[in-house]
Amino acid sequence: xxxxxxxxxxxxxxxxxxxxxxxxxxxxxxxxxxxxxxxxxxxxxxxxxxxxxxxxxxxxxxxxxxxxxxxxxxxxxxxxxxxxxxxxxxxxxxxxxxxxxxxxxxxxxxxxxxxxxxxxxxxxxxxxxxxxxxxxxxxxxxxxxxxxxxxxxxxxxxxxxxxxxxxxxxxxxxxxxxxxxxxxxxxxxxxxxxxxxxxxxxxxxxxxxxxxxxxxxxxxxxxxxxxxxxxxxxxxxxxxxxxxxxxxxxxxxxxxxxxxxxxxxxxxxxxxxxxxxxxxxxxxxxxxxxxxxxxxxxxxxxxxxxxxxxxxxxxxxxxxxxx
Amino acid sequence: xxxxxxxxxxxxxxxxxxxxxxxxxxxxxxxxxxxxxxxxxxxxxxxxxxxxxxxxxxxxxxxxxxxxxxxxxxxxxxxxxxxxxxxxxxxxxxxxxxxxxxxxxxxxxxxxxxxxxxxxxxxxxxxxxxxxxxxxxxxxxxxxxxxxxxxxxxxxxxxxxxxxxxxxxxxxxxxxxxxxxxxxxxxxxxxxxxxxxxxxxxxxxxxxxxxxxxxxxxxxxxxxxxxxxxxxxxxxxxxxxxxxxxxxxxxxxxxxxxxxxxxxxxx
Numbered sequence: 001x002x003x004x005x006x007x008x009x010x011x012x013x014x015x016x017x018x019x020x021x022x023x024x025x026x027x028x029x030x031x032x033x034x035x036x037x038x039x040x041x042x043x044x045x046x047x048x049x050x051x052x053x054x055x056x057x058x059x060x061x062x063x064x065x066x067x068x069x070x071x072x073x074x075x076x077x078x079x080x081x082x083x084x085x086x087x088x089x090x091x092x093x094x095x096x097x098x099x100x101x102x103x104x105x106x107x108x109x110x111x112x113x114x115x116x117x118x119x120x121x122x123x124x125x126x127x128x129x130x131x132x133x134x135x136x137x138x139x140x141x142x143x144x145x146x147x148x149x150x151x152x153x154x155x156x157x158x159x160x161x162x163x164x165x166x167x168x169x170x171x172x173x174x175x176x177x178x179x180x181x182x183x184x185x186x187x188x189x190x191x192x193x194x195x196x197x198x199x200x201x202x203x204x205x206x207x208x209x210x211x212x213x214x215x216x217x218x219x220x221x222x223x224x225x226x227x228x229x230x231x232x233x234x235x236x237x238x239x240x241x242x243x244x245x246x247x248x249x250x251x252x253x254x255x256x257x258x259x260x261x262x263x264x265x266x267x268x269x270x271x272x273x274x275x276x277x278x279x280x281x282x283x284x285x286x287x288x289x290x291x292x293x294x295x296x297x298x299x300x301x302x303x304x305x306x307x308x309x310x311x312x313x314x315x316x317x318x319x320x321x322x323x
Numbered sequence: 324x325x326x327x328x329x330x331x332x333x334x335x336x337x338x339x340x341x342x343x344x345x346x347x348x349x350x351x352x353x354x355x356x357x358x359x360x361x362x363x364x365x366x367x368x369x370x371x372x373x374x375x376x377x378x379x380x381x382x383x384x385x386x387x388x389x390x391x392x393x394x395x396x397x398x399x400x401x402x403x404x405x406x407x408x409x410x411x412x413x414x415x416x417x418x419x420x421x422x423x424x425x426x427x428x429x430x431x432x433x434x435x436x437x438x439x440x441x442x443x444x445x446x447x448x449x450x451x452x453x454x455x456x457x458x459x460x461x462x463x464x465x466x467x468x469x470x471x472x473x474x475x476x477x478x479x480x481x482x483x484x485x486x487x488x489x490x491x492x493x494x495x496x497x498x499x500x501x502x503x504x505x506x507x508x509x510x511x512x513x514x515x516x517x518x519x520x521x522x523x524x525x526x527x528x529x530x531x532x533x534x535x536x537x538x539x540x541x542x543x544x545x546x547x548x549x550x551x552x553x554x555x556x557x558x559x560x561x562x563x564x565x566x567x568x569x570x571x572x573x574x575x576x577x578x579x580x581x582x583x584x585x586x587x588x589x590x
Contacts, residue, residue, distance in 0.1 A: 063423050067583070088425040098417060102340060104347030109340055116336035117426055119329050145347065 031057045033225040034071070041168070042199040044191075046216030046233070048206065050312050054225040055205045059171050062203075063093055076168055089118060092162035096174035099154065100161060101146040107157040108142045111164060118165035125164065132160040135190045152183030159187060163194060169201045176208055188214050209304040221311055228311060240307050240314075244281060248273040248288060249296035256292070260284055333426060334434040341438025352443060356450040359396055363451055366392055366518065367458050381522040387549040388520065390462040393451040394545035395517050398476060401444035402483045402540075403436030409491035410500045413581070422582075429578065433484055440480060468551045475544040475556070478563040483511075483540045485570040492574070495581030516542030536566040 032054040039045050049055050060066040061073060064080030064087050073080060078087050094100075101110045115125040133139055136156040141149055149157065159175060172191075176184045192215065194200050206212060212219060212233070219236055221229035229236060245266070253270035260283050267274035277284055281299065288294055302310075345352070367389060374385035383391070409432060412418040421428060490503045511517060515537040521529055532538045543559045 065422055084422070085425055088423055091423075093423050102344050104344045105340065109343060113336050113340045116333045117424060119333065119425075 031225055032061070032068075032222075035222065035225070035227045037220060037227065037230055039201060039203065041201055042195065043218060044195055044202045044204065044216045046204050046206070046212035046219040047222065048209075048212060048219060048308065049222035053223050055222055056173055058222070059093075059173055059203065059205065063091055063171055064088070089165065090168050092165065092167035092170040094158050094162045094170070094172045094175050096155070096172075096177040099146075099158065101154065101157055103147050104145055106143045106145055107138070107149075107161070110146070110157075111161060114161055114164050120165055124166075128164055128166060132163055135193055136160050137186065152179050152186075155179060155183065156187060156190075159190070163200070166198065167200065169203070172202065172204045172206075174206055175204070176206060176211055184208070184210065191215060209308060213304055221308070223312055228314075237301065237304070237307055240311055241302055243276050243278045243302070245300045245302060246275045246277055246281070246284065247296075247298040247300070248275070248292075248294055251293045251295040254292050258291075260287055334430055337426075337431060337434040338438040338441075341435045342442060345439045345442050349442065349446075353446055356400075356443075356446050359400055359447050359451050360454055362396060363389075363392060363454050367455070381520070383520055383522060383549070386459040386463070389455045389459055391520055391545045391549050392518070393448070393455050394472070394476075394548050395515075395541040397444060397447040397451055398479060398541055398544065399511065399515075399517055400447050401440050402480055403433065403440050403487065405432050405436040405484070406487040406491050406504055408432070409488060410494040410504075413491060413494040414498065429488060429574070432488070433481075436484065437480070444476070462549065464548065464551060468548065471551070471556050472544055472548045475547055475559050475563065478560070478567065479540045479544050482536055482563060482566055482570065485567065485574050486536070489570065489574050489577055492577045492581050495577075495584050511537055511540065514538060515540050516545070520546065522546075536570065539563050539566060 035054075035058065047055055047058070057066065061068050062075050062080060064075075064084035067081050075087060076090050080087050101107055102113070111129060114120075115122075120128075133142065136159065138156060138160060141153045141157070146154060146157070155175060159172070162170060176187055179187070188211065191202060195202055202215070204211065204215060216233060218231065219229065219233050220227060221236075229239070231239070250271050250273070254273075255270070256265075256268065256273055259265070259275075260280060262278040262280060263284060264276040265273070266276050275284070285297075288297075370385060370388050370392075374380065374388070378384065380388075409418075412421065418428075421431070424431075486507065487504075490500055490507055493503060494500045513519075514521075514532040514535055516532070521532055521538055521542045524532070532542075539559065539562055543562070547555055547559060
C-alpha cells in the first residue's frame with residue numbers, strides 16, 4: 001500500500017510566492033512506501049515511528065479517510081475506500097490531538113448523541129455506557145461540561161466515546177499524549193480490559209514506549225514510510241540490541257587502562273565506570289574482577305526508548321546512504 | 324420505516340445537542356443582539372428622513388420598511404455561520420476526521436448550525452420587534468402570517484447554507500476562501516435587499532436580482548411579511564425549491580470532486 005501526496009513547492013521569498021501563483025510546481029512526496037501487513041482479530045498492535053513517518057497516514061487510509069495511491073487494503077472484510085460508511089459503524093477512532101466531545105456540554109450528552117449517530121439501540125447503549133463508565137471511572141465527570149475537564153479526564157471520555165458502538169476495531173492515535181502517569185495507567189488498564197472482555201482489536205500509535213510495552217504484543221515500526229520491523233515486542237530488543245551496559249563501582253580510586261576489544265567507555269571517573277559491551281560479557285567480568293577491586297556491578301539492557309531511537313537513526317542513515 | 328425514523332432522529336439529535344451547547348453561552352448571544360438594536364435604531368432614523376416627505380416609496384410605507392428590516396436583519400444575523408468552520412476543516416484537513424463517522428457530512432453541519440440558528444433567530448426577532456414596535460407600533464398584518472413567513476425563512480436559511488457550503492468547498496481548490504465570503508456578504512447586502520427593499524431599486528436591477536437566489540434569502544421573506552398574499556407565498560416557495568434543488572445538486576458534485584483532492588498530512 002502506497003500513498004503519495006502532491007505538495008505545492010514554494011520558492012524562497014516574495015518572488016517565489018508570486019511565481020507559485022502563476023506557475024505552481026508540485027513535488028510528489030511518498031508518505032507511505034509499499035507497506036504490507038495483516039492484523040489478527042483481537043490483536044493489540046503497536047504502530048510506532050518518528051514524526052512524519054507515515055503512521056497517521058496509514059491509519060487514515062485504513063479508516064477510509066484517505067485513498068491509497070497504489071495497492072489494496074481490506075479492513076474487517078470491507079474496502080475502506082468504497083464502503084467507508086459501512087465500515088465507520090464497526091471501527092472506532094481516537095485522535096489524541098483532536099477532540100470529538102462537544103465543548104460546552106457534559107460528556108454524557110455527547111455520548112447520547114453518538115448513540116443516535118451510530119444508531120445504537122437504547123438498551124444496548126445503556127449497557128455499554130455503564131460498562132465504560134465503570135471501566136474508565138467516569139461516574140463523577142459524566143455530567144461536567146467538557147471544557148471543565150482535565151486533559152486526562154477528557155481523554156478517558158474520548159476513548160469511551162469511541163467504544164460506545166462496540167467497534168470491532170479501534171484506531172488510537174496517540175491516546176495518551178500529554179497525560180500524567182496515573183491517567184496513562186488507567187487508560188492502559190481499561191484498554192486491556194476492553195480487549196480481554198470483548199476481543200476488540202486495537203491498533204495504537206504512540207510516542208510513549210510505555211504504552212506500547214504495556215499494551216501491545218506485536219509492534220510495527222515504520223520509518224520514512226517503510227516498515228522496518230514487524231514482530232513480537234520481545235524480538236524488538238533481541239534484534240536491535242547489540243550491546244549491554246555495564247556499570248562498575250570501585251572500592252578505591254582506580255584508573256582503568258586496559259580493556260578487552262568490543263568494549264567502549266561511556267563514562268569514567270575514579271570511582272565509577274560505565275561501559276558499552278557488544279559481546280563477551282563474561283570475559284570482561286573476569287578481566288575486571290582480576291585486575292581491579294570491584295565493589296558494585298550492574299548489567300543493564302538499554303531501555304526500550306534507546307532501542308527505538310537506534311532503529312530510527314539506523315533506518316534514516318540508510319536512507320541517506322541510498323539517496 | 325423505523326430505519327428512516329432513525330436517520331431523522333440522528334440529525335434531530337444533532338440539533339438538540341447543538342441547542343444545548345448554545346445555551347452555555349446564550350447570554351453572550353443576547354448581548355450580540357444589541358448590535359441588531361443599534362443597526363435598527365440607525366435605520367429607524369435614516370428612513371425617517373427619507374420618508375419625511377413621502378407617504379410611501381414604491382408602494383411601501385415607513386412602518387412597513389422598518390418591519391421589513393426587522394425580518395432581513397434577523398435572518399442575516401441568525402443564518403447558519405458554518406462557512407468558516409467548513410472551510411477551515413477543508414484547509415487544515417481535519418475534515419478527514421469528521422468523515423470517519425456514519426453520517427452525511429453536510430447534513431450533520433446543517434443540523435448542527437441550525438440549532439444555534441433557531442436560538443439566534445428567536446433572540447433577534449424579539450429584540451428587533453420590541454424596538455420597532457416601540458417606534459411605530461405593531462405591523463399591519465394578521466398574526467397567522469407569521470407561520471408561512473417562518474417557512475420561507477427556513478428555506479432561506481437552507482439556501483444560504485447551500486451557498487455558504489459551496490464557497491467553503493472552494494477551499495478544496497483554492498487555498499483561501501475568505502475573499503469569496505466577503506463578496507458573498509456584500510452581494511447579500513445589495514442584491515439580497517438587506518438594508519434597502521429591492522422595490523426601491525431601478526427597474527433593471529430589480530429584474531437582475533430577481534434572476535438570482537440572493538433575494539430569496541432576505542428580501543422574499545421580509546416582503547412577504549409586510550405584504551402577504553397566498554400567491555406570493557406560493558411563488559416564493561416554488562422559486563426557493565428550484566434553487567435549493569439546483570444548488571443542492573451543484574454542491575453535491577463539488578463535494579464529490581473536492582473529496583478526491585483531500586489530502587491530509589501527518590497528525
